[in-house]
Amino acid sequence: MNIVMMLKNEKTSVPSCCCHSMETALSDREHPLYYSSAYQEFGVQLSSKFEYSVLSFCGWCGSKLPTSRRNEWFEQLESMNIDPWEHDIPIHFLSSAWWEKIK
């Protein structure tokens, strides 16, 4: 089980989903399902509200979920000499904008 921190100030959005149930859960703010558009990760939000447990498969339809871009996110920032713990993160790295440009 991979528990990770949410990205502070992230601009989250509902991605195109594998099934209607996933899309409904992501659209429901009371539901603990979480999507990080910057990292392209799906997860279950923990009670702390700033961490989530990363999911590899959809719990409703069983589809394999997209591969996380978390490592790539850190590598890209490092290549620009940006330390995400100490520097301001460029706005396009707080959403899917950074990877949608390069796909």
Ligand SMILES: [Zn+2]
């Ligand atoms: Zn699904």
